[in-house]
Amino acid sequence: xxxxxxxxxxxxxxxxxxxxxxxxxxxxxxxxxxxxxxxxxxxxxxxxxxxxxxxxxxxxxxxxxxxxxxxxxxxxxxxxxxxxxxxxxxxxxxxxxxxxxxxxxxxxxxxxxxxxxxxxxxxxxxxxxxxxxxxxxxxxxxxxxxxxxxxxxxxxxxxxxxxxxxxxxxxxxxxxxxxxxxxxxxxxxxxxxxxxxxxxxxxxxxxxxxxxxxxxxxxxxxxxxxxxxxxxxxxxxxxxxxxxxxxxxxxxxxxxxxxxxxxxxxxxxxxxxxxxxxxxxxxxxxxxxxxxxxxxxxxxxxxxxxxxxxxxxxxxxxxxxxx
Amino acid sequence: xxxxxxxxxxxxxxxxxxxxxxxxxxxxxxxxxxxxxxxxxxxxxxxxxxxxxxxxxxxxxxxxxxxxxxxxxxxxxxxxxxxxxxxxxxxxxxxxxxxxxxxxxxxxxxxxxxxxxxxxxxxxxxxxxxxxxxxxxxxxxxxxxxxxxxxxxxxxxxxxxxxxxxxxxxxxxxxxxxxxxxxxxxxxxxxxxxxxxxxxxxxxxxxxxxxxxxxxxxxxxxxxxxxxxxxxxxxxxxxxxxxxxxxxxxxxxxxxxxxxxxxxxxxx
Ligand SMILES: Cc1cc2nc3c(=O)[nH]c(=O)nc-3n(C[C@H](O)[C@H](O)[C@H](O)COP(=O)(O)OP(=O)(O)OC[C@H]3O[C@@H](n4cnc5c(N)ncnc54)[C@H](O)[C@@H]3O)c2cc1C
Ligand SMILES: Nc1ncnc2c1ncn2[C@@H]1O[C@H](COP(=O)(O)O)[C@@H](O)[C@H]1O
Numbered sequence: 081x082x083x084x085x086x087x088x089x090x091x092x093x094x095x096x097x098x099x100x101x102x103x104x105x106x107x108x109x110x111x112x113x114x115x116x117x118x119x120x121x122x123x124x125x126x127x128x129x130x131x132x133x134x135x136x137x138x139x140x141x142x143x144x145x146x147x148x149x150x151x152x153x154x155x156x157x158x159x160x161x162x163x164x165x166x167x168x169x170x171x172x173x174x175x176x177x178x179x180x181x182x183x184x185x186x187x188x189x190x191x192x193x194x195x196x197x198x199x200x201x202x203x204x205x206x207x208x209x210x211x212x213x214x215x216x217x218x219x220x221x222x223x224x225x226x227x228x229x230x231x232x233x234x235x236x237x238x239x240x241x242x243x244x245x246x247x248x249x250x251x252x253x254x255x256x257x258x259x260x261x262x263x264x265x266x267x268x269x270x271x272x273x274x275x276x277x278x279x280x281x282x283x284x285x286x287x288x289x290x291x292x293x294x295x296x297x298x299x300x301x302x303x304x305x306x307x308x309x310x311x312x313x314x315x316x317x318x319x320x321x322x323x324x325x326x327x328x329x330x331x332x333x334x335x336x337x338x339x340x341x342x343x344x345x346x347x348x349x350x351x352x353x354x355x356x357x358x359x360x361x362x363x364x365x366x367x368x369x370x371x372x373x374x375x376x377x378x379x380x381x382x383x384x385x386x387x388x389x390x391x392x393x394x395x396x397x398x399x400x401x402x403x
Numbered sequence: 404x405x406x407x408x409x410x411x412x413x414x415x416x417x418x419x420x421x422x423x424x425x426x427x428x429x430x431x432x433x434x435x436x437x438x439x440x441x442x443x444x445x446x447x448x449x450x451x452x453x454x455x456x457x458x459x460x461x462x463x464x465x466x467x468x469x470x471x472x473x474x475x476x477x478x479x480x481x482x483x484x485x486x487x488x489x490x491x492x493x494x495x496x497x498x499x500x501x502x503x504x505x506x507x508x509x510x511x512x513x514x515x516x517x518x519x520x521x522x523x524x525x526x527x528x529x530x531x532x533x534x535x536x537x538x539x540x541x542x543x544x545x546x547x548x549x550x551x552x553x554x555x556x557x558x559x560x561x562x563x564x565x566x567x568x569x570x571x572x573x574x575x576x577x578x579x580x581x582x583x584x585x586x587x588x589x590x591x592x593x594x595x596x597x598x599x600x601x602x603x604x605x606x607x608x609x610x611x612x613x614x615x616x617x618x619x620x621x622x623x624x625x626x627x628x629x630x631x632x633x634x635x636x637x638x639x640x641x642x643x644x645x646x647x648x649x650x651x652x653x654x655x656x657x658x659x660x661x662x663x664x665x666x667x668x669x670x671x
Contacts, residue, residue, distance in 0.1 A: 193630045196533065216532070263578050265576050280569075365664070377643065382645050
């Protein structure tokens, strides 16, 4: 009853989010005096289960052909079954789109309560309390969950990973016979390729906002700069909504939560909703014409200039310095 | 096709951080001089619905809100954007009910309003950002749910929903009725209603119900905290001192900027 279950979609692999989730799960399980168990679902589950067996007490692979590719209703049914059988105190998920889609419904069907975007989870007497940003990152709230199990989706990348255990946990396969629920069916799935790495895993990010002025400078000015720095590209919501770059580039409260060592914000105001996505960045820097832009309140260093003048020159200087 | 769009009225999320205050004792944001606005993702949802209606030629769009009496303004604006009907459930209890309470109230109102093929909500509200109402509403109504949708088409009685994922997008085919949560994209920026339509909207009928009209546990709804409650609310203090690079010429400034960048990235 004091167990913690972490639910993972195998398609993302053993990334920083998966590791952070195990770390958060382990610390919570220790605090509760329960076991840490993992439920792994989807194609690639075997490989991921092996990684998790070093971090968890038990790992369960959802074994059914219909679950290889994510389908919302069928996948939800499988997780309800597996988590229900484990009767955990807490179920933890990551911040990915599939987890966010499923978590409240999972809580509902397990008779529990859900809360999302957690950055801290702690036990307070009988209750579980989760810290999260609210009001577009302007305030922080602590939410107390009233029903059990507590289903929490976390900013998993912000949590330290779990230590490896001396003895590998047991891996089992749960042979499921969940009926495919065909009221909704994913019929097409498209990856917007952006190099090899994912934005959430990037160590350097070059990001552009509305002040960039159009789609072309993203390709002609920012991309070459990103290439020089080995950086991934990102954008503010204003730039995405304008259709200059794909929505997958959006960083912020309702975009990607990133954790780079350097986040270079070019022509971005720094609205709280944007900053909510980069609160875990080590260093933030900005290029902006407005010295009073809120972004500078979060920067370690910055330059007040037109990016159109700065960026070409910056590329030259960086190229020279890197020689 | 019958479409229902849920709208939440919230404190203007665009007010700058320096003007934002909370009351830690009441665990609420202070209104101050901020406007009340419709949550942007609800407007994205309504815009998506309006475009769907334009493509299919025939659809009825009903908008629904649970909130303070002022939420009527959000509904009037939706009528001005050319929604067909509007209903307000007046909240005379906890002003910040938990998401399950909200979902139960909305579900009861929806049942009373009729049958719908498509129920749309925003991906999350710009105030508390719970991101749960859509999923919980689907559960209350026993319907499937598709999240982060930015475009919907209707074809031969089936719905086609394009939605955003972490790495790109997906298209789902769905059999109505379903619940969809809507996110922003370049094609669903909400239209601006004409001044004349805004004025006209105040003459249109608007259904108003109280919690007691819905046939639910009204007092439990008023308490609004059986799922979760806010234990603390505060503004985190964090100030970073920005060092602006200096120099007599642009060249010098950019030179020192480049050096700072190399400093933080060369350790990688
Ligand atoms: C519920 C909700 C959720 C949201 N979620 C997100 C989110 O996830 N991510 C997000 O980014 N936003 C989000 N927003 C939107 C957010 O509030 C801002 O509106 C948005 O981030 C502004 O984008 P921007 O800074 O690019 O544009 P603007 O605010 O228009 O700022 C442009 C900046 O560029 C500068 N500039 C202009 N020209 C130049 C030049 N030539 N050289 C240098 N600088 C220049 C200007 O000084 C200005 O600071 C959300 C809003 C709401 C209500
Ligand atoms: N009080 C409410 N009245 C109408 N719709 C609501 C209400 N609260 C939430 N919603 C809907 O649910 C979406 C997500 O809200 P939330 O789950 O609170 O983040 C909103 O964008 C609305 O569409």
